[in-house]
Amino acid sequence: MSALNKMMGYLGLVDTDEQAQVEGTPVRATDRPARDVSRMSRDRAGVTVVGSTVAVAQSTQPEVNYHIITLQPRSYSEARKMGEHYREGNPVIINLDDMEESERKRLVDFASGLVFGLHGRIERVSHKVFLLSPANVNVSSEDKTAAAQASFFNQS
Template sequence: MGIFDRIAAKATPYEDEVDYEQYDQYPEEEYFEDEAPVAPLHSIPAVPEVARIVTVWVTDFKDVKDFATEYRHGLPVILNLSDATNEDRKRIVDFALGLVFGLEGAFSRISEDVFLLTPQAVKLDSMGAEEPHNFG
């Protein structure tokens, strides 16, 4: 037997006869008796998963596009206004409130100069204290 014959013999599937009569000795009911009913498939709602949170330091009103674009794409934004002037801070917060209201999200104050803009699809939970924190 040559090398090609040995390779062909190993590559060829076995053609042995299978004796199916040995499986007929048990009634069919015994095989399916203990199977649990199959639950129907349900689709999972398409909720975007938050993969990142954007932090933006805005010092001037002309920089609002930096966080507005990210928020419109469905990402939560931490808005830090610690370096903005009082006049710019008021305009930026007013713009951010309008943006959040228009996209049906949530606007939360974290500290005096830091705010959290949460899209509608993201739920904000609070943990670690007996009384829940109300950031809104």
């Protein structure tokens, strides 16, 4: 086999099995020609399965009562507790009145990242009170007002 024929075979321009037979080299009996997969898929395209049924999945969302968690962190180290409650799917209200300005910014940044990562929402309820609601929870404006008043007057 010449170098030109080898190169043409490598590039797929010439079938190497045909070259082997032409040159007199016998092809082994264990070598099988490749099946044409595209022909097989075309043949199956016209096949219809009789008696098959298609199940339709219907989403039934049970009414779930969520526990709204109210936190009044005093330092950034309490961010983990807030994250754990939120990750469990509970709405979290954080009152940042007792925090220093620098730690308050860090906690709001953490909460924003947490909400973004879990596809939820963060909303300012009042000046230093935020509501973190998971993606599967809808909060009406009445609920936000009630939550803000509850967290503001709860000084425990």
